[in-house]
Amino acid sequence: MRFHTRKWVKPEDLNANNTLFGGKLLAWIDEEAALYSIIQLENKRVVTKYMSEINFMSTALKGDIVEIGIDVVHFGRTSLTLKCEVRNKMTRETIVTVENIIMVxxxxxxxxxxxxxxxxxxxxDRLSSPV
Incomplete structure (x- = not known):
C-alpha cells in the first residue's frame, strides 16, 4: 500500500470524546480517493459511487499524524476500484480500513x-524524457 497523504489531527477534527471524528476521517478518505483517481484516470470529472464496509479499528487523538494509503484493486471500463488504509504515522497502528471504494x-x-x-x-512515466 502506498501512503500518499498525511493529516494532522487538530481540535476541530475531534468528536465529543476528544478523539478523531469518524465523519472527518471519511471525508479525508473520500478526498484522497478522488485525487488519486483523477490523477490515474487523467480526468477531473470523477465521482465516488460506492464505499464498502468501513472497519474502524482504533482511534486518533489531537496532535496525532495520520497517513492515508490507497491501492488499486481493479480497473473497470468506466470505474476504478480502490482500497484504503489509514494508520497512525508514529505508531503504525491501523485506524480504519475500507476494502472497496468505487470511483467512476x-x-x-x-x-x-x-x-x-x-x-x-x-x-x-507520462512525461517524455529529454533527448
Whole structure:
C-alpha cells in the first residue's frame, strides 16, 4: 500500500470524546480517493459511487499524524476500484480500513465514460524524457 497523504489531527477534527471524528476521517478518505483517481484516470470529472464496509479499528487523538494509503484493486471500463488504509504515522497502528471504494470516470455530459486505463501509471512515466 502506498501512503500518499498525511493529516494532522487538530481540535476541530475531534468528536465529543476528544478523539478523531469518524465523519472527518471519511471525508479525508473520500478526498484522497478522488485525487488519486483523477490523477490515474487523467480526468477531473470523477465521482465516488460506492464505499464498502468501513472497519474502524482504533482511534486518533489531537496532535496525532495520520497517513492515508490507497491501492488499486481493479480497473473497470468506466470505474476504478480502490482500497484504503489509514494508520497512525508514529505508531503504525491501523485506524480504519475500507476494502472497496468505487470511483467512476465521467464525461462532459455527467455520464460514465470509458477511461481506457488498465494499470497504475505514475506521472513521471507520462512525461517524455529529454533527448
Amino acid at each position: 470516470n465521467l464525461g462532459g455530459d455527467g455520464k460514465p465514460m470509458p477511461h481506457g486505463k488498465t494499470r497504475i501509471e505514475f506521472v513521471r
